[in-house]
Amino acid sequence: xxxxxxxxxxxRFEGLVALADVDVxxxxxxxxxxxxxxxxxxxxxxxxxxxxxxxxxxxxxxxxRSVAGLPPHRIARLGVARTFQSSRLCLQLSxxxxxxxxxxAARRTGLLEAxxxxxxxxxxxxxxxxxxxxxxxxxxPDLPARGWERVGQLPQIDRRRVEICxxxxxxxxxxxxxxxxxxxxxxxxxxxxxxxxxxxxxxxGLSVIVIEHDxxxxxxxxxxxxxxxxxxxxxxxxxxAVVAHPEVREAYLGQEHARA
Amino acid sequence: xxxxxxLLQQALNGLMLGVMxxxxxxxxxxxxxxxxxxxxxxxxxxxxxxxxxxxxxxxxAAGGVGGGALALVLAFAAAIVVTGxxxxxxxxxxxxxxxxxxxxxxxxxxxxxxxxxxxxxxIFYPRGADPKPFPRLLPQxxxxxxxxxxxxxxxxxxAIGLAAMIAVDLxxxxxxxxxxxxxxxxxxxxxxxxxxxxxxxxxATFFIGSAxxxxxxxxxxxxxxxxxxxxxxxxGVIGFSAAAIGGLGNVYGAIVGGLVFGLLQTxxxxxxxxxxxxxxxxxxxxxxxxxxxxxxxxxGARTVERV
Amino acid sequence: xxxxxxxxxxxxxxxxxxILAERPRALMLTAAAGAAAVAVPATVPRVRTALxxxxxxxxxxxxxxxxxxxLALPFALRSSPYWTxxxxxxxxxxxxxxxxxxxxxxxxxxxxxGAAFAGIGGYTVxxxxxxxxxxxxxxxxxxPLVAVAVGTVLFVPILKTRGHYLALVTIAFVFIFNVxxxxxxxxxxxxxxxxxxxLTLFGHRFTTAPRLFGVTLPAHANFYFACxxxxxxxxxxIRRLHDSWLGLALNTLRDDEIAAxxxxxxxxxxxxxxFCVGNFFIGLGGALYAVMVGFVSPPDFDFGYSxxxxxxxxxxxxDSIPGVVLGACLLVPLPERFRFLHEYRLLxxxxxxxxxxxxxxxxxxxxxxxxxx
Numbered sequence: 059x060x061x062x063x064x065x066x067x068x069x070r071f072e073g074l075v076a077l078a079d080v081d082v083x084x085x086x087x088x089x090x091x092x093x094x095x096x097x098x099x100x101x102x103x104x105x106x107x108x109x110x111x112x113x114x115x116x117x118x119x120x121x122x123r124s125v126a127g128l129p130p131h132r133i134a135r136l137g138v139a140r141t142f143q144s145s146r147l148c149l150q151l152s153x154x155x156x157x158x159x160x161x162x163a164a165r166r167t168g169l170l171e172a173x174x175x176x177x178x179x180x181x182x183x184x185x186x187x188x189x190x191x192x193x194x195x196x197x198x199p200d201l202p203a204r205g206w207e208r209v210g211q212l213p214q215i216d217r218r219r220v221e222i223c224x225x226x227x228x229x230x231x232x233x234x235x236x237x238x239x240x241x242x243x244x245x246x247x248x249x250x251x252x253x254x255x256x257x258x259x260x261x262x263g264l265s266v267i268v269i270e271h272d273x274x275x276x277x278x279x280x281x282x283x284x285x286x287x288x289x290x291x292x293x294x295x296x297x298x299a300v301v302a303h304p305e306v307r308e309a310y311l312g313q314e315h316a317r318a
Numbered sequence: 319x320x321x322x323x324x325l326l327q328q329a330l331n332g333l334m335l336g337v338m339x340x341x342x343x344x345x346x347x348x349x350x351x352x353x354x355x356x357x358x359x360x361x362x363x364x365x366x367x368x369x370x371x372x373x374x375x376x377x378x379a380a381g382g383v384g385g386g387a388l389a390l391v392l393a394f395a396a397a398i399v400v401t402g403x404x405x406x407x408x409x410x411x412x413x414x415x416x417x418x419x420x421x422x423x424x425x426x427x428x429x430x431x432x433x434x435x436x437x438x439x440x441i442f443y444p445r446g447a448d449p450k451p452f453p454r455l456l457p458q459x460x461x462x463x464x465x466x467x468x469x470x471x472x473x474x475x476x477a478i479g480l481a482a483m484i485a486v487d488l489x490x491x492x493x494x495x496x497x498x499x500x501x502x503x504x505x506x507x508x509x510x511x512x513x514x515x516x517x518x519x520x521x522a523t524f525f526i527g528s529a530x531x532x533x534x535x536x537x538x539x540x541x542x543x544x545x546x547x548x549x550x551x552x553x554g555v556i557g558f559s560a561a562a563i564g565g566l567g568n569v570y571g572a573i574v575g576g577l578v579f580g581l582l583q584t585x586x587x588x589x590x591x592x593x594x595x596x597x598x599x600x601x602x603x604x605x606x607x608x609x610x611x612x613x614x615x616x617x618g619a620r621t622v623e624r625v
Numbered sequence: 626x627x628x629x630x631x632x633x634x635x636x637x638x639x640x641x642x643x644i645l646a647e648r649p650r651a652l653m654l655t656a657a658a659g660a661a662a663v664a665v666p667a668t669v670p671r672v673r674t675a676l677x678x679x680x681x682x683x684x685x686x687x688x689x690x691x692x693x694x695x696l697a698l699p700f701a702l703r704s705s706p707y708w709t710x711x712x713x714x715x716x717x718x719x720x721x722x723x724x725x726x727x728x729x730x731x732x733x734x735x736x737x738x739g740a741a742f743a744g745i746g747g748y749t750v751x752x753x754x755x756x757x758x759x760x761x762x763x764x765x766x767x768x769p770l771v772a773v774a775v776g777t778v779l780f781v782p783i784l785k786t787r788g789h790y791l792a793l794v795t796i797a798f799v800f801i802f803n804v805x806x807x808x809x810x811x812x813x814x815x816x817x818x819x820x821x822x823x824l825t826l827f828g829h830r831f832t833t834a835p836r837l838f839g840v841t842l843p844a845h846a847n848f849y850f851a852c853x854x855x856x857x858x859x860x861x862x863i864r865r866l867h868d869s870w871l872g873l874a875l876n877t878l879r880d881d882e883i884a885a886x887x888x889x890x891x892x893x894x895x896x897x898x899x900f901c902v903g904n905f906f907i908g909l910g911g912a913l914y915a916v917m918v919g920f921v922s923p924p925d926f927d928f929g930y931s932x933x934x935x936x937x938x939x940x941x942x943x944d945s946i947p948g949v950v951l952g953a954c955l956l957v958p959l960p961e962r963f964r965f966l967h968e969y970r971l972l973x974x975x976x977x978x979x980x981x982x983x984x985x986x987x988x989x990x991x992x993x994x995x996x997x998x
Contacts, residue, residue: 108887134889148880152994159877163889165870169898172869173862179869183997206994228889356789415983422735425792426939427982429737433932433975441972551928555800558793595808602797609790610782 060085061265062107062232066116069099069106069289076102078289079116084232089258089266091280091297093273095309099289100269101143104234107267108140109133121231135163139230141221143237143269149210153201156209156220157190160227193223196260197253215246219253226257233257235268239275247272254279273301285309323465324588332584333577334472334541337479340576341534342557344486344569345405345527351503351567352523355413355424359432360531361554363405367532368452368545369439370397375453390455397532405528406521414520432550439547449546452539475537482533483573486526490569495522503567531557552598559605565615574616579605626686628679633690635662641701644708644962695853699846706843711961713845713917716852717910718953722937723863723946724906729935730944730992731872732899733879735788738795739934741802742904743911744926745772748806750915751818756811761824765912772908773901784896799928806923817922824851824916831916848917855913859906864946866902868995875899876944907934929971936974939981942988951990 060083069077077099084090092100105111107118109130118126125133139160147156165182172179187205194201197219204212209220218238225233238254239247254275258264270276276283276297283300285293293303300306342364349357374396378389412427440446460469490496498519501509510516538553539545560579564571579601586600587593593600639659646652666673680687702708721743728734736742749768753759759767783794806812813819823831824847831847866872874895878885882892915921933956941952960970981988 110883110886129891130883130886131889131891134887140887142884146881146884148877148884150880151876155873155876155995158873159885159888159890162870162874162877169866169869169871169902172871173865176865179865180997183869187997206996208994224888356792358792412979412983419986420733422733422788423982423986425735425789426935427979429792429935430932430975430978430982433971434979437969437972437975441969551796552800555793555796559797562790562793592808595804599801599804602794602801605797606779606783606794609786609794613786613790 061088061121063119064107064116065119067103067106067113067118068115069102069111070114076111076289077106077113080286080289080291082284082291084265084267086231086265087263088282089268089280091276091283092267092269092286093271093276093283093300093306094286094292098286098309100286101236102289103286104140104236104267104269107133107234108138131163134228137229137231138234139225139228139232140234141218141225141236141238143240145217145221147209147217147221147224150208152206153194153209153212153220154187154190154205157193157223157227158186160224161186161189163228190223190227193226194220196256197223214241215249218242218250222253222257226261231263231265233264233266235266237269237271239270239272247275251275251278321465325585326464326466328584328588329581330466330468330472332581334475334580335583336577336580337476337483338534338537338541338576339556339560339579340573341479341482341530341537342553343560343564343572343576344483345531346558346561347564347567347569347572348499348523348527349409349413350561351569352499352506352520353413353417355421356428356558357408357413357524357527358425358428358554358558359408359412359435360405360428360527361552361557362432362435362550363401363408363528364531364535364538364553364557365439365545365547365550366404366435367397367401367528367535368539368549369443369450369535369547370400370532371536371539372450372452372545375455386455394533394536397536398529401532401535402525402529405524405531408528409520409524414517432554436547436550443547446547449544451544452542454540454543456540471540475541478533479537482530486530487569489526495519499523556601559602563605563608563615565617568615568617571615571617578616626679626683628675629683629687630690632676632679633687633694637694637697637701641698644702644958645705696850699842699849700837700840703840703842703846706845708958709843709845709849710917711958713849713852714914715953715957716849716856717914717917718934718937718957719856719950720852720859720913721907721910721934722941722949722953723859724903724910725934726903726938726944726946726949727863727866727875727906728899728903729938730942731867731879732875732896733788734784734896734900734903735792736795736900736903737792737928737931737935738798738802739907740926740928740930741795741799742772742776742907743914743930743934744802744806744921744923745775746908746911747915747921747926748812748818749908750912751821751921752811754822755818755820761822761916765824765909765916768912768915769905769908772904772911776904777897777901780900781897784900785893796928796931799926799931803923803927806926813922815923817920817925819920821915821919821921823919824848826851845917848913852913852917855909859909860946860950863906867944867946868997871895871898872995932971933974936978938988939978940989942990942992943986945988945990945992948988948990948992952988955989 062084064080064082067077067080068075080103092103094100102111106113109128113126117124120136120138125136191202191205194205198216201216201219209217212220238250242250258266268279280297283295283297284291285300285303285306287309292305292309293300345360346357349355371393374393375389378392383389383392408431412431413424416424416427456471456474458471460467490499498514499522501512501514502516502519506516556579560575561572563578564575582601582604583597586597590596590600639655639662642655643659646655666676698712699709702712721739725736725739728736746768749771750764753764753767754761783791807815825831832844834844835842835847874890877888878890878892878895886892937952937956938949940956942948960967966973
């Protein structure tokens with residue numbers, strides 16, 4: 059029984075089909091890589107899975123229930139967390155605040171407790187902060203000490219780590235990583251691969267879908283690879299099999315030719 | 319139910335008001351289309367246009383060109399140039415420097431700039447707190463048709479308003495600058511890569527939008543025979559409402575929105591007891607309901623937010 | 626600790642001197658001292674760090690000192706009922722500003738109907754006490770709820786649409802409110818509602834001058850102390866909300882709605898909460914104003930006041946709780962002190978806001994990072 063399953067997932071904008079009839083399944087604890095040229099629908103797939111773009115037709119089943127058409131915050135609360143291609147952190151807020159934002163939804167402390175029941179609200183917050191420190195420390199031992207700095211002051215790679223921490227802070231069962239290596243040097247990408255390993259060790263049973271351009275990252279982390287082009291799934295299987303697939307080769311080589 | 323003649327009469331009046339509102343609304347919608355900003359001082363730019371026109375008329379009278387069509391043409395020319403340039407200055411001062419900040423910052427900055435413009439007219443224009451009589455320069459009199467009285471004055475105002483709209487439409491659809499404006503509205507980055515000078519295009523947009531507001535300002539002076547420094551607030555809110563009902567970013571939508579708002583006001587005045595006092599209440603209430611039901615506006619396209 | 630109290634005492638003396646100095650020479654002297662007091666920590670880093678460290682280390686002492694100063698102010702101003710009134714007005718602007726700042730600063734909801742919501746509070750008090758004979762204190766407690774209810778009914782659907790529509794609709798609402806108040810008969814039309822009964826506490830009417838520690842204070846001192854309590858409570862509540870999960874959620878949705886939604890934050894719920902809590906305190910400010918001055922009329926709540934409230938926030942510091950206090954304490958008394966500026970008041974506010982947004986968008990007292998203490 060897979061954790062996530064889409065059936066005939068289709069997303070349209072003004073008649074333009076961004077995602078056509080895509081079937082994707084992710085098992086528990088599995089890491090799936092998604093590849094495809096620019097504009098092939100990879101990020102659209104994530105946006106559909108997280109509820110930002112409601113599907114035109116098709117269904118998304120997550121943990122046995124249909125989530126197609128649910129608003130993003132409801133889907134997030136069911137256990138789907140994500141990062142964004144161009145990171146979406148609140149640069150004015152502190153590192154801790156950004157990580158804590160991932161835990162907001164799960165908290166039950168209400169307005170009255172925040173105002174009147176100070177001790178409880180404070181204890182709750184301290185526990186959350188401890189968890190944020192722990193998560194940040196997994197990725198970079200220096201990060202917890204910089205927790206009160208504004209995120210805007212961190213280097214790019216640490217921002218990406220903070221964003222992953224925010225996603226993990228929600229305690230998800232499915233984590234969607236949208237091109238974690240975007241805008242990073244090869245050395246940083248290598249560091250990031252180590253981080254992804256940490257993510258999976260930290261939470262056994264966590265399923266991950268990762269979109270990547272960098273084939274080394276894909277090869278290194280994913281157990282199964284899905285290739286998209288023009289919004290359709292063109293190949294699925296092991297990394298070696300997908301890369302050797304003629305349609306995948308054509309999609310990428312065709313692009314190379316167009317570029318040249 | 320009021321008699322049909324009264325309704326027709328109010329429809330005509332609504333059309334008159336609507337033309338003025340449409341001219342203001344086009345500015346809002348152009349600015350939003352090109353820069354994705356709401357230029358909240360635009361209403362006060364409209365008020366400035368009216369005062370620029372009045373000042374030009376006074377100067378023309380002092381120079382011996384009192385009354386008549388020539389004075390009016392001079393007033394329009396002067397107000398269009400002066401107000402257009404002030405609009406560009408407003409953009410350079412309050413919009414461009416905040417391009418990278420959150421859109422709310424631009425909103426607050428232009429809102430405060432409007433306050434500055436308003437208070438400056440109040441304080442520095444001679445006896446600025448009082449309503450200023452605006453000379454009646456248009457042919458008086460009129461005729462009656464089917465129980466509806468049509469005044470020559472109103473026909474001229476309608477004609478000038480329509481001419482201004484057609485002129486802007488031609489500029490936007492037929493000229494190079496118009497093509498640049500449309501390109502930037504579509505996608506500023508792509509337009510720049512195609513060789514469009516972004517700064518110049520934005521300047522041109524603000525000049526055109528503010529010039530239209532100036533035309534609206536003088537028309538409003540001619541219509542009501544008086545102008546007041548406070549007119550910019552209501553003018554701005556109504557113009558923005560009209561642009562919003564039409565669909566922000568769509569020029570034709572703004573024109574439709576302006577006419578709709580004018581008709582709403584006059585029909586409310588005709589159909590509701592004590593309607594003349596509550597006409598704005600009714601009109602704004604309808605706008606609110608409309609924005610809730612259809613936030614994209616009548617002609618607005620569905621926008622997909624990029625993630 | 627001594628340093629903290631000395632600093633606070635110095636500020637207190639300067640403020641009182643600045644308010645009361647009449648002769649040009651005294652005024653000049655105060656102005657020079659005030660300028661020096663601002664310039665020294667601003668230019669000498671060592672003084673600044675010493676002061677920050679002292680205030681950081683002795684927060685409780687600083688709060689206690691501030692409380693003493695706030696309580697002592699009416700005694701220092703006892704010769705001037707007018708300035709006691711202005712000080713109370715500044716407190717009301719703090720209350721209103723905290724409410725509005727939760728909306729504008731924390732949640733990014735541009736509510737430009739601050740004047741109208743304060744007006745709803747004020748008119749509710751007027752109507753309940755004068756027309757239906759409710760006791761004033763009960764009316765003052767109910768009025769903010771009316772402001773919240775009206776705001777919820779009218780604006781919740783709009784909160785779901787794009788940000789600038791809220792700005793548009795709230796401006797329109799201020800005008801609608803004014804037109805209605807001017808034209809309804811039961812609100813007294815342009816004359817408004819007069820003779821709103823004053824508050825009483827244990828039989829002490831707020832219009833009689835209180836005698837405390839053998840000193841007779843102006844009657845407005847009653848309201849000063851009452852408003853001080855309300856303002857402090859408001860500030861504490863807003864601060865606790867700001868440093869809670871709610872504040873964090875609001876900040877997140879203000880900065881990035883998409884990220885917030887993907888974190889499981891309900892945008893609609895967050896915005897509604899911020900809008901309601903904010904309107905409560907804005908309405909409370911308006912209600913207290915009504916019982917303090919004893920009448921309400923449409924011009925007391927026109928669009929200009931919305932802009933004054935906005936200035937308090939932007940000049941003080943967007944999303945900054947101490948910033949609102951500073952902003953209100955500067956913006957309310959300054960034009961009263963310099964009467965010749967009164968005519969130019971709104972013009973100056975406008976110029977200052979534009980300059981602030983361009984050159985110091987975080988305000989005079991920028992919001993600090995949340996430390997959850």
